[in-house]
Amino acid sequence: MKLGVICDGISRxxxxxxxxxxxxxxxxxxxxxxxxxxxxxxxxxEINEINTLLLDRGKSVSCLSRHIFAGMTVKNKLGDALHTQxxxxxxxxxxxxxxxxxxxxxxxxxxxxxxxxxxNGAERWNVAHGAWDAMAPMIEPAVDLARSAGLTLVVETGNxxxxxxxxxxxxxxxxxxxxxxxxxxWDPANNCWCHELAFPDGYxxxxxxxxxxxxxKDVIVDTPxxxxxxxxxxxxxxxxxxxxxxxxxxxxxxxxVVSFESxxxxxxxxxxxxxxxxxxxxxxxxxxxx
Numbered sequence: 001m002k003l004g005v006i007c008d009g010i011s012r013x014x015x016x017x018x019x020x021x022x023x024x025x026x027x028x029x030x031x032x033x034x035x036x037x038x039x040x041x042x043x044x045x046e047i048n049e050i051n052t053l054l055l056d057r058g059k060s061v062s063c064l065s066r067h068i069f070a071g072m073t074v075k076n077k078l079g080d081a082l083h084t085q086x087x088x089x090x091x092x093x094x095x096x097x098x099x100x101x102x103x104x105x106x107x108x109x110x111x112x113x114x115x116x117x118x119x120n121g122a123e124r125w126n127v128a129h130g131a132w133d134a135m136a137p138m139i140e141p142a143v144d145l146a147r148s149a150g151l152t153l154v155v156e157t158g159n160x161x162x163x164x165x166x167x168x169x170x171x172x173x174x175x176x177x178x179x180x181x182x183x184x185x186w187d188p189a190n191n192c193w194c195h196e197l198a199f200p201d202g203y204x205x206x207x208x209x210x211x212x213x214x215x216x217k218d219v220i221v222d223t224p225x226x227x228x229x230x231x232x233x234x235x236x237x238x239x240x241x242x243x244x245x246x247x248x249x250x251x252x253x254x255x256x257v258v259s260f261e262s263x264x265x266x267x268x269x270x271x272x273x274x275x276x277x278x279x280x281x282x283x284x285x286x287x288x289x290x
Contacts, residue, residue, distance in 0.1 A: 106153070
């Protein structure tokens with residue numbers, strides 16, 4: 001499979017991140033922050049420099065991953081000041097995507113309301129009424145922009161966002177009738193927080209062409225204690241599931257990128273060292289034919 005990495009998880013110095021990618025034979029760069037600047041906020045000259053660096057080093061861009069719609073709430077409305085800021089940022093990211101030949105742009109969703117649907121009494125007493133229905137109209141302009149621009153959006157399954165499972169991601173895509181331009185950015189570690197079993201349950205939710213991009217990291221979640229621990233790959237609760245996931249992706253002919261999210265360190269804040277501790281197992285599972 002095509003292997004990539006979220007570059008700023010190694011270093012925000014893109015040249016340094018590419019050096020490390022070369023060391024481990026990883027070809028696909030996912031861009032989030034380059035320098036201290038989030039994608040969508042670079043100048044035209046900076047974007048051209050980024051593109052030249054990647055072309056010169058033989059790297060392809062898999063995804064531009066700005067935090068579009070993250071931090072919004074269901075109290076925000078279509079066209080209000082914050083929503084307009086996010087849409088304007090998305091337009092800038094789309095412009096950058098054309099320059100660096102990124103086929104995908106990530107979006108996220110507003111902050112999570114915990115109970116969205118219910119029955120047998122919960123629908124009256126426990127559901128955050130209207131929360132889910134308020135979200136799709138805010139996302140729809142992004143879908144329209146993607147169609148006009150001829151690229152694909154991927155909505156990430158986030159820890160604390162309205163879309164925090166493959167079930168909710170696919171539901172949003174269906175409600176927007178947007179499978180042509182909106183896919184799931186599956187982060188199975190994030191989905192652990194809502195206790196969606198990554199495989200086979202979460203994987204099966206995406207059958208029918210919903211999967212667009214994959215983030216890989218390992219975690220241990222303790223939802224009652226509101227605690228998340230990032231782990232060396234294979235030592236967390238996803239450890240036993242990575243190989244079955246990789247096997248299923250191969251069997252189903254997944255032709256997208258599997259992108260390592262390097263957010264692990266041993267306590268010293270050294271994320272490059274954390275990447276080095278995990279990358280060989282990542283390559284063995286997702287890069288080798290097992």
